[in-house]
Amino acid sequence: MSYFPEVQDPVPCEGPDSRNPLAFKYYNASQLVAGKSMADHLRFAVAYWHTFKGPGTDIFGSATFERPWNTGATPLEIAEKTLDAAFEFVHKLGLQYYCFHDRDIAPEGETFAESCDNLDHIIALAAEKQAATGIKLLWGTANLFSNPRYAHGAATSPDAHVFAYAAGQVQHAIAATHRLGGENYVFWGGREGYETLLNTDLKAEQDHLARFLHLAVDYAKSIGFTGQFLIEPKPCEPMKHQYDSDAAACLNFLRSYDLMDQFKLNIECNHATLAGHTFQHDLSVASAAGRLGSVDANRGDMLLGWDTDQFPTDIYDAVYAMLVILRQGGLGSGGLNFDAKPRRGSFDTVDLFHAHIGAMDTFAHGLLIAQALIDERPLDDEIDERYSSWNDELGQSILAGNESFDSLEAWIREHGEATPRSGRQELLENIVNTYIR
Amino acid sequence: MSYFPEVQDPVPCEGPDSRNPLAFKYYNASQLVAGKSMADHLRFAVAYWHTFKGPGTDIFGSATFERPWNTGATPLEIAEKTLDAAFEFVHKLGLQYYCFHDRDIAPEGETFAESCDNLDHIIALAAEKQAATGIKLLWGTANLFSNPRYAHGAATSPDAHVFAYAAGQVQHAIAATHRLGGENYVFWGGREGYETLLNTDLKAEQDHLARFLHLAVDYAKSIGFTGQFLIEPKPCEPMKHQYDSDAAACLNFLRSYDLMDQFKLNIECNHATLAGHTFQHDLSVASAAGRLGSVDANRGDMLLGWDTDQFPTDIYDAVYAMLVILRQGGLGSGGLNFDAKPRRGSFDTVDLFHAHIGAMDTFAHGLLIAQALIDERPLDDEIDERYSSWNDELGQSILAGNESFDSLEAWIREHGEATPRSGRQELLENIVNTYIR
């Protein structure tokens, strides 16, 4: 039985002139770009929660998405049907990867034990599906934010009992990820923050969070899980403030608690913009620290102050993101996960295909443009020229540690003012536009 | 000769019932609060640049402030008259401290050497004034943002020549601060950032900035300057993005470049809010890291996206800031610097007094309220109760490092769900309001 009979398997690539809404215009999995296939460059993943479990609710409205797989006699039957739908969907799109939370792939039970059993049951089925299709798990994670028990935090709960609950839950989520050969495991601390400092011991909560992550590292080691651990920054929503507010805050946290070697960052576009940064900025900060591990590829609405999680269709965002990724030699074990949902009014199942096809095309197009910019070097040449003085005698001497304030003061008394050089921002923006074709 | 003949010396404290606009209602320098004088708690400083050199311009309008001390035959004569006005002003307000940039206390010359000479000349006069009045220097700093040479950065300029110029300038600014017994020296990197990533090597620029700060540390050691070095975070303006974007970003930078021991943070309210944080948040982040060194006490307009640098008159901000400061045992060598300016339309000299008197009263009132909250413990009791489980067996065992994901998983299988406890935010806000009287 097919949940998506109207969509060709696989979705074909028909090129930029096609007007077929259910065909790719740019994404061609096997096409080589700088010697590597598009698929290997982009490592797209579908987000289980939004795509298969998203209800089309918003804070003022009830569900609009009626998915045939989300009905059934029992929660487990629904979970099984969802798994069928998911693998059909991922396969039709030619996607290599998917990502999940424990509580979206398998239902929470009445008790902790039942929740664990549910997860085990579904993971076993997912392992079979993976083996049968070749589809892989990019990353797993635990939902530590929806259940009321986590209202005041999970690892940062004021209640040690809740910390223990979260530990037990994450143990199973890591185990499940390991069992499925997941290449990464993600921590998004949606409730790890505060609503008001009036009732919060910020220092203690961060200590507890670090303790939790060290326990996770220990556990992974104990079971031989070698996937990459990732922290996903977000400044707020649902909490007033989340501790992992942006890339720099996460790096500061990791450094101060001796966790830098065990974690990389999973940067989400819409989270970066909520933090007041461009997508490219937070990618660059993570990359400069050698800690850019994976990406949640979506977009926000720059005039709205919440996480709209829209599918990425802005070509500039895609070009700038791919520039960072290509320049660091790819994402390693990470990938581009579409942590995005169709608008509440886009409630047809086919809208899920439109959404993913457009997003994949946007990033494929972005990859082609970014690679051309790298190959033809119009930006790199400008940067090299702009910083060239650091290759000259003075620059080299400073970098070699041979100068002091005293020596530099003397140098300036002798040499006076520098020659100004335009930054050429307008020209560089024009150049990017000439490549967007 | 007096520049402010209309203002009594010193401005009297007449108590909360006074309607005299030129009297304090709450600030009484010698009044003891928890055994320490208000003056010692608050350590107020006047900002030389805004108060004495601010012109009342904005991005669309020319100067509206006509100060009698800002006219004269030569730049140095003007600087001398300004110094007279400054010490009269600070004295009348009963302030202990002032802060300056090199280029506002002394004029930039035609050449580097002339600028240095100008600075030396004025610093000598300032030293005399300090000795005569007992007024002290809270901190000095260098203006590395106004001159066109710094358009693309100072320590992060793509041009090593500019780096050298900045080094020479800061050498003199630190020396001047040292000579005046300054208790701190501040780095605000207004141009240390980027306008566009298209022309920027973010990693190289941060390396250069770290190199610069290490040179500053070395220089201070070489001359015996033992004042505290401070970094002042700000996310943007004038640049699109500044590297020292918020407290966490600064701490991350300091940690990654081995500068944590040499630097603390100078937190400004309006910079925190531009970064999307409350004033109290960034104070708390710095304090939790043991790195809250000083404060720029002002406020922004939460609906405007630029640094309005308004005088602080919000009692909540003052209470919350003083809570953080009191809880960490004060600011040490730091203080509360009014990095604030009257509105462009408040162009009378007397408006400078209104502005400072109101700000001092707001913080004095805030101090009294914060101390009462600490003494009577309505907030602390709630926090203690809220986190009490961490003193129980499970909590202590986790903190002692005796638990693992496996042991906690087993514990949860046995104990099940925790008992939810309300966070009581509304009650706590009400309690604060009962103290605002």
Place this chain on the structure above:
Amino acid sequence: MSYFPEVQDPVPCEGPDSRNPLAFKYYNASQLVAGKSMADHLRFAVAYWHTFKGPGTDIFGSATFERPWNTGATPLEIAEKTLDAAFEFVHKLGLQYYCFHDRDIAPEGETFAESCDNLDHIIALAAEKQAATGIKLLWGTANLFSNPRYAHGAATSPDAHVFAYAAGQVQHAIAATHRLGGENYVFWGGREGYETLLNTDLKAEQDHLARFLHLAVDYAKSIGFTGQFLIEPKPCEPMKHQYDSDAAACLNFLRSYDLMDQFKLNIECNHATLAGHTFQHDLSVASAAGRLGSVDANRGDMLLGWDTDQFPTDIYDAVYAMLVILRQGGLGSGGLNFDAKPRRGSFDTVDLFHAHIGAMDTFAHGLLIAQALIDERPLDDEIDERYSSWNDELGQSILAGNESFDSLEAWIREHGEATPRSGRQELLENIVNTYIR
């Protein structure tokens, strides 16, 4: 049976020195302020939806509020229990008024007819409760935003069928409001806007909205409902953009469709701030147009970009709001409705009392301060003086229509520059602070 046995009936006023969390410190219903009771000045109302039906969900989390009245064998039984709880709650707080949506006071049925029957059933019971207690209905409204049918708008739906459904629903909501003696009826167009202009005919949608409102006016007339119609502005959320984005946009809409005489505005603090305005601003805009009809008294978080609907505890907001309200002679048939919800973590029933008591006290305190400012005139005197030139010869001549550009040009050639006068913002802020005690 009591749902709130822990709370005294009525909640007492114990004065500012009380530390009893379940007593008022400022709100004393019968206390006269400028000859009118506090109750008559403030006309507080409880919001049925948040207070009795709010589940404590957020966009990432499930319900945390477990209310005893929200369980039962059938939706109607739950509705009846809720009604009991509501009247007990309102009575204990000494509130005069409540407000409801059709779908929170009575459950939506399987069919339109069943929904209407449910509403009729509950309204009959509410009428009895009102008669028994003296509690009154400030306003009613219809929920035209939660049901999936309204995903693309109600009156602005692209589907005329949905327009008709909304018309039928509002007919009943107005009838119910009329039956209960409601003093106003509110239109909040949560879905009357767009997600993307790519699929939207903005002009047609606004035409349809105007048509809808004219039909409402006609219907009210036909049944003799003389309550005030109110539009509630909000710029976004749930939609990307709502047509009633702020007070000015609403007034423009009303003027352009000949609806000014039939509608006033219901201004909500958090909606104004989401639109980039202060609460006081949108109140002032509405009031200046003679169209300030009622107020949703809550607050947002100025650093969060969504409608947090927090209880109002900021004394400045309360003072500034009451200044506008007092200066226009009160709200007439309107009132101060607490369109606010406790934080998700404040899940105890008693938190509802804390929240309302604190909000009522904040506005009672704000009323006292605002009245003192009006009586003692420190702000009004400054304003009168500031605009005094408009009472002089030139000003009067301009206002009388006796001047032209030519005559004024000639006048300026003769008189030259004006004498500048400080705006005294800092002094005025200080003055307000001296009244906050």
Place this chain on the structure above:
Amino acid sequence: MSYFPEVQDPVPCEGPDSRNPLAFKYYNASQLVAGKSMADHLRFAVAYWHTFKGPGTDIFGSATFERPWNTGATPLEIAEKTLDAAFEFVHKLGLQYYCFHDRDIAPEGETFAESCDNLDHIIALAAEKQAATGIKLLWGTANLFSNPRYAHGAATSPDAHVFAYAAGQVQHAIAATHRLGGENYVFWGGREGYETLLNTDLKAEQDHLARFLHLAVDYAKSIGFTGQFLIEPKPCEPMKHQYDSDAAACLNFLRSYDLMDQFKLNIECNHATLAGHTFQHDLSVASAAGRLGSVDANRGDMLLGWDTDQFPTDIYDAVYAMLVILRQGGLGSGGLNFDAKPRRGSFDTVDLFHAHIGAMDTFAHGLLIAQALIDERPLDDEIDERYSSWNDELGQSILAGNESFDSLEAWIREHGEATPRSGRQELLENIVNTYIR
């Protein structure tokens, strides 16, 4: 003598494959698009203030732009040299139009009379230049915001004397515009607003503003000026709040003061985004009211809260703007004025050419894409289908005024729920992307 010897006259169009930074890739003035030349569609204008008088200052930095024409023995000599540079620049770019403020085209004098004489002198020269080159004036305006006299407003000043000064100044600015055959005259009320409501009579100020605009209308009539009057919305900056905050607020103002027939709106992208709207939104609001008169084509930085006035290089913005403009049949007497400035670090004269060339290409490309979308109808077909029910029996009956709440309620009782229809946002975004090539 040439100020721009390095730039070819005119700048050639070399097509999309060109990598020549000083050639157009898309803008070809005479190329026909839907039967009208690109030049006639786009009606580009250069902004005199930014391009010729902009100093490269920002709020923290002094001038970086050293223009050879901005030096000279007297202000008038400088003004004359600037005029030479301006006409050379406009001519080389093949631009048809320019726009000016009185105080940027001619210097303010010591007295009102001298300012008027200066303006007359330069306007006479400009008239000669126009006649010689065929270059025309799109619009003139008066600078009522830079001089300290306008610190508290011009037409909305609390001082009637200042109102009179503004009247005198605008009389001359309109006269100058008329003399040069200006096709429009713009009012941007940069100081027409408030810093704090504590000292403001909002209603009186708006009355005065309306009086001022009526006097302007009368004056224009008296001299036979038939150009279009335009209001330019902006929400804030320099003021805390400006009365003309967005398109809707301006329309409300015009309607309430009986000025709708005399004014249209000049919509600026960066002003719309500061008001929380997309560029396309405010264009659409103005257009739907039949009041879209002209456009300031620039862009802001969506993460910065001030008016960055960057040159427009975002192709989406250009496409969406051109869709609105094409659908209303063009801008009439208006045009696309580049109210934009190079970044402070782009201080070379050639950067002015890069900036304008890129902006013109962006809008030329946007025009081609928008026209293709209109011709091929992928968006319009979706919209027509989406609203098709309004052409059916029920929709037509509602629009014809034949329905009431009663009749619609009966209809719904009979027909029940509507059939939901997806809004297809993701598909439509994909479609736009397929046209961006």
